[in-house]
Amino acid sequence: MLSYEPGDSVAHHLDPRSKLLVQGGFAAVAFVYTTPRGLAALTAVAFGLLAVARTAPHRVLWEFRFVFPFLFAAPLLGGFAWGAWFVPEDAIPSALAGYRALLVFLVAAAYVRTTPVRDSRAAIQWAxxxxxxxxxxxxxxxxxxxxxxxxxxxxxxxxxxxxxxxxxxxxxxxxxxxxxxxxxxxxxxxxxxxxxxxxRCFSWNPTLPEVGFSPLDVPAVLVGTAFLAIAGYGAIWAP
Amino acid sequence: MSNSTAAEVDLVGDETTLNIARAALFAALMGAFAYVAFPYPLSPAPVTLQVLGVFLAGLFLGPLWGAAAMVLYLLAGALGAPVFSNGGAGLGVLLGPTGGYLFSYPLAALAVGAVAHGGLELRSLAEASVARLVGGMVLGVAVIYGIGVPFLWWNLEMTLRTAVVTGAVVFVPAEAAKMTAAIGIVRSDAIRAA
Incomplete structure (x- = not known):
């Protein structure tokens, strides 16, 4: 089961808000560039992000196993046609979309593994x-x-x-x-x-846990913003 | 103690406290239900008790707190609690093929509760007719599949026919079984807290 594990990776030291920004930006890019080239580039990025979080990809893939039947069934059923037995061109969009879901899951898993719940709570109450x-x-x-x-x-x-x-x-x-x-x-x-x-005097205004950006967050915020910019550019002008 | 501001403590009211506790416990129970899978011959996805949980959230917590419990469930899952089917967690599950079903839960709980209780107020379920309960749950199922299937279709870029067959038609018998179970639970008065 994938859950928070204490550790000393770079991702563990980041502010939860910058990690959520990177994650959201990555998903946005993946949804805009669901092409073979786009996903190939994003695969490299996803493995890079997992390395920053020191999370082993094979562990995450094992967590994802229950979605595999859906991912395999979609292109098979999509390519199946009456008359001609199987039309590979029709199966490609489904296969790409399934692979995209896998990549987004990998990056989300890195957040889950490196962020304790109190950090997430602080991020919610900030947002x-x-x-x-x-x-x-x-x-x-x-x-x-x-x-x-x-x-x-x-x-x-x-x-x-x-x-x-x-x-x-x-x-x-x-x-x-x-x-x-x-x-x-x-x-x-x-x-x-x-x-x-x-x-215990349950109140609406307990002392909030503190969240603060550190110098490490600067590159993370830049990466997240860049993802969103690329996605925005792609959604409006490119494909 | 670094924080020593003199702001007044704003206590949460007694009834609200109980509702918050129930909504949170209910959301956690939904997460615990995700591990209880009954084998189902018609689909690779096992049938879990989660849709039954959505029905019961609307019925026992009422439309507003039921929906709030579902929001907590989704948010906890997005932030890493292993509450989705088979212990899944994270934004990736919500943006994956089955995310639409999950996103529909708060609306579905609201719909079930609003029809069964005849409005946004929580009333005694003993007064609600079986027709009302079934109507609420049918609307709830319509909301779940009405959001879940288009999401699956869009997410996996399959044909609409494939999405409807793999994402909805095969589950109809299972949903009927869950409605029967929900009616039985409400009518038997077995749940004390209602």
Whole structure:
């Protein structure tokens, strides 16, 4: 599972906002230049960005495996034609688009691996001011905190369930039973959690984590801006 | 303690606190559901409980907080929580082929909740007729596929026919099963917090 890992790579030291800018800019360029030459150049860039984040590409590809059936099926079905069995020209756009999705995923994985959740929270609250930003920031932090807890809950429910031969039941019944048990536990936890929050003076204006640009961010911001400029140029004038 | 400003503490109201906690826990539960896959013979993509989660967000949290929970789910996933199917995370999943389905969740939860509760207020589900519940969920499914399939079509540049077959038609029986499950859950009063 791909998640944040502490480390000392250049990407670990960057401000989350400049990393989001690079990521967004890369995706924009990939969507504008979905051509063989464009994607070949972007492949080199993506591997460069992974190197800056010291993230091994094969690990990321393994995380991406569940999307491969979609990527392979799309060009195969796209090239299939009545009469003529297979028209390669029709399959090419789908194949290029699938490869583009893979590249965007690689770069996003570098962000995920090098950015702790508190940095992301600070970036959200910087980007969305006021109460909506506070809600999003604290909500995201709570989701990160409770995800492993609820996964463990579901694991325990399923264990108990297998032990009682619950797997012999029909799929809708199994879904229903699992969901009810999982919901009741999650809602109980939410009630206790809200009580605990109120007891600790849960407020709209807690002390914000600090975000600040360092000299390292200058090249990152330049790269991100360059990506957006290239994408904008390509979208308006080139292909 | 470097920060010692004397700004007044602006406490979050009791009811809002409960709603925030529930929305966040619900978003985390959606993420936990992503790991629970039931094998499905008609598609390489397994059927997960996530669409059922979207239905129940609209039904039990109401249209507004249900949609808010879905927004938290997407944002947490975009920022790296492994909450998408099979533990996926990051902006790449949202911009990938199945991103349209994910983007539709907040709107779908809003639609399910608004129809089932007859407005933006949260009402008791015991008063809602089965027709209303089913209507809400059918609208929710329409929203999910109405956004998800064009996104898949555009994203993979396939033909529209291929996109509709691989992205929607094969899943119809599974969605029907989830609606049945959702009605059963609401009617059985098994969920205490409603």
């Amino acid at each position: 969305v001011p006021g109460r909506p930003g506070q809600f999003l920031g604290m909500g995201v932090a709570f989701v990160f905190r409770f995800l492993p807890v609820l996964r463990a809950d579901i694991g325990r429910i399923r264990d108990g369930y297998r032990a009682r031969l619950g797997t012999e039941r029909s799929v809708p019944e199994r879904m229903g039973l699992l969901v009810v048990a999982a919901f009741n536990r999650a809602f109980d936890r939410a009630d206790r959690f809200s009580l605990a929050l109120r007891a």
